Structures are given as C-alpha cells and as structure tokens.
Amino acid sequence: MGSVFLGAVQSIGATLRIMSYNKVGFAGFIAVLFLLFMTFIGPFFVPLDTKTKVDQIYQPPSAQHWMGTDHQGRDIFSQIVNGGKDVIIVAVVAGALSTLIAVTFGTLAGFAGGQVDAIIISITDIVLTIPQLPLLLVLAALIKLNNIFYLGLILGALGWPSLLRAVRSQALSLKQRDFVEAARALDLGTMHIIFREIVPNMMTYIIISFALAMTGAIYAQVALVLFGLVPFSGSNWGVMLSLAWVRGAIYFKDSIWYIMMPVAAIVVLQLSIVTMTRSLELVFNPRLRSGA
C-alpha cells in the first residue's frame, strides 16, 4: 500500500519537474490551479454578496471590499470568486466535446481516406461556413440556455471544424510512418492502429487542441452574454462584464474597478490556459525535453 502511494507521489513529482522546465508554462499551470481552487473551493469561504447597499456604490478597493463594490454596493470580490464556475464548466464541456469530435472523425478521415474522407471533409467545410451567430441564436432559443451544461454542448458542437482539419492532416502524415506501416503489416486492425498507434502520437496535439477549444468557448460564451444574445441569469464573469458595460459604468470614474475585475479574470484565465499548454507539451512529447 505504502509503496503504491509513494510511487504515485513520485510520478506526480516527476511530472511536475518536467513541467517546470518551461518557466512560462509552469506559471500558467500554477495560475490555472489557483483559478480552479478559487472558483470551486472559494465559494465555501466567500459567499456571494447579494445585498444592495445604496450608500456604498462604486467604492475603490479597501480592506473590507478587496476589489471594491459594484453599482448596487455589492462586493465585487465575492462575485469574482463565485462567478468563475459557470465559465470554466462551459469551457471544459465545450472543449471536451469538440476535441472528441475532431479527434475521432479527423483520424478516421485521415486514416480511412477515400469516400469516408470525402464525406467527412465536405460536412466539415459546410459547418465551417455556416455563420455561427444565427445558429447559436436559434439553438439558444430552442434549448433553454440557462443550463450551463447545454451551452457548453452547443459551443462544443460548433467548435470542432478547424480542429478536425488539423487532426486529419496530422493523421495523414502519421499514416506514412514506419511504425504504422509495421502495425498494418502485422494486421492489427483499424481500431488498434487508430487508438494505439496514431492517437497516442498525437497526444501533444490533442492536449493543445483541447486547451485552444476551451479558450474558444470562453471567448464565445462571454461574447454571447455581453451582446445580450443569450438570456443569462445568475452571476458569472460574463454577466458582470455585460452589466458593467450596459450600465455605462465606464463613464463613471469610480466604476473602473467594477469593469476591470471581470476583464482581468477572463483575460488571466485565457492566458493561463494558453501558456499552460507549453508545459503540457513537455509532458506528452518527450522529444521536446532534451532541448534538441
């Protein structure tokens, strides 16, 4: 028992050490951990402030209100802590779905070729060309998007085409490699070749695609909320930004903290996800580690 535990700790330690080779990537990783901790553990310690205090609107940061107060005198810090959960869940759901679609059908298209490839690619081209905005609007109206999970699924269902193209071209080049040739000569079966030979070799690529799909989903969902295209209830970073913007908060000098905080939260989340991929690259692609 003890040795298993020790082994797990050791392998985590080794992974962390590999990740720390890239300083910027590691910083991104730490920032992502911090944001996750803040949004999923934080709400237990910092409850959402919902009480309107007319005498305390647009206060600058102080010991009592770390990030100041909003247009109703509510604490911004508590909103930031409580407002990340939706954003991150949507991003993860959307990222996972579009990566799944892209990887499955991209490898299939690249590997199978012929008719299968032609059909998948034409569908991809069509989805890529459909203006996303009306599609999102219609889906938003047909399915109640107050449900975070559905919003994630919809964004994921629309976000895969460019990833699929990239995965397909990766699969096309991997198909030519000797080890795939060898697997085919041994008659290991298409499933084995795709999931045991090709996909593991694209792992770096898949992880990065996942991160990029997540940032894409964050971009889209905040935009939808900001421009009033989906009815959104609750409090999250997108809603905060939208409220601050719609209320013309920028024209009150004191309200700068109100609009800057959700902006900062969204930008930091995007940036740390993007930079984290550099460290993940090192973990999943051993060839990069030697520095050659």
Place this chain on the structure above:
Amino acid sequence: MTTVTTPLPDIHEKTVESRTHRFFHSYFLQKVLKALFTTWVVVSLTFFLIRLLPSNPVELFIQDLVVQYALPYHEARDQAAALFSIDLSQPLPLQYLDYMTGLLHGDLGTSILSPGTSVSSIIQRFLPWTIFSVGIALMLSFTFGIMLGLFMAYHREGLMDHILTVLASILSSVPNYILGILLIIFLGVRWGVISVAATRGTLSPGIEPGLTWEFFKNALYHAALPILTYVLTTIGSWMLTMKSSTISVLEEDYVTVAKAKGLKESRITSTYVGRNAALPMFTLLTIAIGFVVGGSVLIETIFQYQGIGYILLQSVNKRDYTVMQGVFLVITLSVIIANFFADILYSWLDPRIKLGKQE
C-alpha cells in the same frame, strides 16, 4: 516527415506541364462545383434557421407599438399589417421557393422593417466600411506579424524573442471585444487621447465621400480604434505562426546548401528563407480575408462603427429576416470564395496537393 522540395528536372517540364494542365482543369471544376454546392446548403440552412428564431419582425414591431404608444394589441396589429407588405403566414416551402428564385435573379428582396429599402442597397452602403477598416487592419497586422515572426526566428532564444513571444501570446489570448472595451476605457475615457463620442459612426457629419484628403483623414479617424483592436488581437498569431514556419525552413537542406555556397546572409534571408516561410502564410491570409465580414460583428458593435457587422446585429435583434439573409449570404460567400482561392493558391504553390490524393 521531412519532405524536400526539389525543382523538377527540365526534361520532364513539357509533359508534366500538359498533364498538370489537364489535372488543373478537373481539379478546378471539382472545386467550383463544391463551392456552389456548399453555398446552396448554407444559404438554405440559414434561411430555415432564421425562421426558426423565436418571434418575428412583425410581432416585435407590434410589441413595440404596444409598449411605446400604449395601443391595444389588435389596433397595433392592424397598423402593422397595413405597414408591412410581407406575408409571413405563407407556408415556409413557398417562402423558400420565392427567396431562391429571387436570389437566382440577383434579387435579395427588400428590408422588412424599412419598407422600400432594398437589401442590396443596405449591403452596398455598409459593406465598404467594413472592408475598409478590416482590410487595412489585416494588411497591417499581416505585414508586421510576418516581419516580427521572421525576426524572432532569427534571434530565437534571445531576449527579444522571449519578450515578443510572451507579448504575442498575451495579445492573442485577449478576446477582441475585451480589448475594445479596454481601449475605450483607457484611451477614450481615462486618458482622453481620442474622443469616443466623436468617433462613433463611420464619418463625421458634413463630410462628403470623395477622393479628398479630408474625407480619407476623417474616415481613418473614425476607423482608428476598430483598426487598432483588430491589429493588436490578430498580430500575435501571425508572429507565432511565421516564427515556427521560419524555424522549420531554416532547418531545410537548401538553406544549408545556400550557406555553404557562401551566399550573402541578406540574400539567404530574403530569397531562400523568407519567401519559403511566408508561402503557407499566404494561404492563411486568404482564409483570414474570408472571415473579415463575419468577424466584424463584435468590434463594430463595441465601437458603434456602422459597418456590415453592426447592421447584422441590429437586424438580428429586430428580426429583419431579409436583411439578415442578405448579410449572411455575404458572409457565406466571402468565406467560400476565400477558401476556394486558398485551395487554388495552395495547389499552385505546391503542385503535390493536386496529384497527392492517392498518396
């Protein structure tokens, strides 16, 4: 993985040329048919999608009358019926048939909410501003991105490379509408560098479009913030892509050979490295041009810049079906045409693509 491009020997030039000529024709035809098919599918899809939207323009107008003038509902409905010539109670397939016949004759219909204004005249009025602002921005960010990317690849692992890489990743991960908000807050409101109120719209009142310096200056003044936002949010990815493209070219054998031959460094950089590294970038540029129209919605709305994206959001909110259809058609066509040219350009730059199907 490493595929070395070697020029074909002269002897085969003739036969290869006639063969590629034939290939090009079938390839070309294939692409044209595919583009037409995609256009049809997307146009039909958007037609039905738009009609699936909750509420419709007339209903929204009636609601407006009820709220604004406190009219009873039936009176408002009568007024609306008298005002609009469109019959939305017609069965959908018939509406679709009407629309498609009109489209084939180049007729996009008239706006539902501003009767008498044709959709094509709306597009003609607003599209040039989007092309103007985003076009300039795309050129600027592409040119500077390529140059900086080349510079970074040559000085990789140096101090400047690290600074620029971090800067590029920061810039490309900030959503463009957020950067727009930040620019308005800081440049416009806090520091008062540029007056946000005065730059709204595409031209100041009293300025006539024409080939005058004054007109051009004013147009640029109004487009300055949108252009700045586009450039800052897109330059990062050009830089990073160009950098990695250049690094892979630097490892090619022909660069080593050129160095071994003792060619001048500047010549190697421009003719051997720069040109080959920039090739894939032009395909990306073609694709980016296609997204010019579709990508302008958010920025134009933030800055109240009256281009096609701004009109699109307005018509979506008011459910002006015909205008929406018209703008979506423009968006779809620009993406499809750009992709078409990207394919052609790519197959021209790299002939293996055309022949490489069975490879």
